Amino acid sequence: MNCKASNLKKWIAKAATLALLCACTHANVLWAQNSPERVNDINQLSSPQGSSPQQFTVVGNTTFFTAHTSTSGTELWKTDGTPTGTLLVKEIRIGSDGALISSLTNVNGTLFFTAYTNTAARELWKSDGTESGTILVKDINPEGDGGFPQQLTNVNGTLFFSANNGTNGYELWRSDGTEAGTTLVKDINTGGKSSALLSLTNVNGTLFFSANNGTNGAELWTSDGTEAGTTLVKDIYSGSASSAPDNLTNISGTLFFKAYTNANGYELWKSDGTNAGTTLVKDINPGNHSSAPNYLTNVNGTLFFSAYNTTNGNELWTSDGTEAGTTLFKDIVPGAGGSELAYLTNVNGTLFFSANTSTRGYELWKSDGTAAGTTQLKAIGPINDDSYPVYLTKVNGTLFFVGNNGTSGYELWKSDGTEAGTTLVKDIYTGGNSSFPYSLTNANGTLFFSANNGTNGVELWKSDGTEAGTTLVKDIAPTETITNLADLINDNGS
Structure with a gap:
């Protein structure tokens, strides 16, 4: 992979790190050593710390999330978008350590998640949004080590997940929300492994x-x-070696994914659930060189994705599931350099994504499903800088994202697919500072997210797409402050 691919990965890592800086100042803060240009961004966060809301999960008319306070630690909260309707659901683990809530998942109107208690390590919980209805589902590993449920997934109203009961190792489990109905499905790797x-x-x-x-x-x-x-x-990479299937994506009932073989490297595969129907779609980067398909995205039943070959670099591809129908969609940057596209997002049949060109850097692009209609939407950043659009999110047919126009810092933007309709929603942290919105989530037509306005710290915000309608929902942790985040980072050895 060329250096521009590495640069994109570094930027995505930076964006994630910025979110971590906002979200995890109460824990060990991580920071990329090779990012000296972000020092000013760190120092500007030397303000009220905030509650760092994240993991927004919609269940009916309620949006659940995690938030941190100095008295309760990280616990389960809920909101209806109003200050009075933004409440701690239950203090599951009494004290400042918090329950360290994770893996919030909606299964037919019930919220499942994992949590610690004062007496047990991480186990499976559920909530109906009330304190009394927020309960332990099952102590999967009762010896105190915790079952550590992971990969919580809703399949037609049944929760599937990975957990360790202390005997079988991490294996496949299922739950209907009752203790008796929470059971090991199969010990796939027997003998405690x-x-x-x-x-x-x-x-x-x-x-x-x-x-x-x-x-x-x-x-x-x-x-x-x-x-x-x-x-x-199917044993795709036959023998004891691993094909390591990844990026599993449902396209109209067919599973597409990335998998590895010694002959082809990481390439695009598909499956109908049978051995015979699990096949290599196309060796995009011929030989044992990987095309590394990524950002697999369904646009009206057609698969769009990013892939690499030595001729075109990392560019936009499309597939109908056949070898002949798997083609380079557009060579945005002609030659081997590639556009290193990312964040592919379908908004009502229009594909939005971030792409890099030598003239503009990383900017917002769109596609109407034709090569001619695949164009840079708007040059948001200044001439010699990138806007780095990230966290692309669809809400009621509008695209929301985070970008930097070179004046306002990293702030909330929106687009209707036109250049004129691609605008800054609100300069939340004014004066050229960045509010670093993250965890953008569609909550029944309202955008919820976390941001730092420089006064309240990282708190819960919402937006209807207008400046006036982009507001702080609630200052959950109004009195918690830090004096210098850069010093805190250094103290943690980052």
Whole structure:
């Protein structure tokens, strides 16, 4: 992969780190050593710390999230978008350590998540939004080590996840929300070893995932929720080596994914759930050189994705599931350099993404499904700088994202797909500072997100797409401050 691919990865890492800076100043803060240009951004966060809301998850008319206060630590909160309706659901772990809530997942109107208590490590919980209705589902590993549920996934109203009961290692579990109905589905890698489940994905009511049974390596599996119906789909990289299926994506009932073989490297595959129907779609970067398909995105039943070959670099591709129908969609940057596109997002049939050109750097692009209609939407950043559009999110047919116009810093933007309609929503942290919005989430037509306005710290915000309608919902942690975030980072050895 060329240096521009590395640069994009570094930027995405920076964007994630900025979110971590906003979200995790109460914990060990991480910072990229090779990012001296962000020092001013760090220092500007030397202000009220805030509650660092994140993991927004919509269940009916309620949006659940995690927030941190000095008295309760990180616990479960909910909001209806009003200050009075933004409340702590339950202090699950009494004291300032908090329950360290994670993996919020909506399963048919019930919120599932994982949490610590004062007496037990991480286990499976559920909530109906009330304190009394927020309860432990099952103590999967009662010896005190915790079941550590992960990869929580809704498949037709049943929760599937990976957990460790202390006997079988990390294996596939399911739950209907009751203790009796929370059971091990199958011990895939027997003898106390873990099958290392990853990428649990619902495809029309069937669960697909990657697992290692100890014989075939990490390969593609499927499950109907029964032990007998939990089977290896195909040993793609035959023998004990792993094809490591990743980026599992449902496109109109067909599973597309990235997988590795020694002959082809990481390339695009598809599966209908059968051995014979699990096939290499195309060797995009011929030989054992990987095309590394990424950002697999469904646009009206057609797969769009980024992929690399030595001729075109990392560019936009499309596939109908056939070799002939898997083609380079547009060579945005002619030659081997590539546009290093990222954040592919479908908004009502229009594909939006971030792409890099030598003349403009990383800017916002769109596609109407034709090569001619695949164009830079707007040059947001100044001539010699990038706007770096990230966190592209659809809300009611409008694209929201975070970008930098060189004047306002990293702030909230929106687009209707036209240049004139691609505008700054609000300069939340005024004066050229960045509010660094993150965790952008569509909550029944309202955008919820976290941002720092320089006065309240990182708190809960919402937006209807207008400047006046972009407001602080609630200052959850109004009195918590830090004097110098850069010093805090240094103190943590980052």
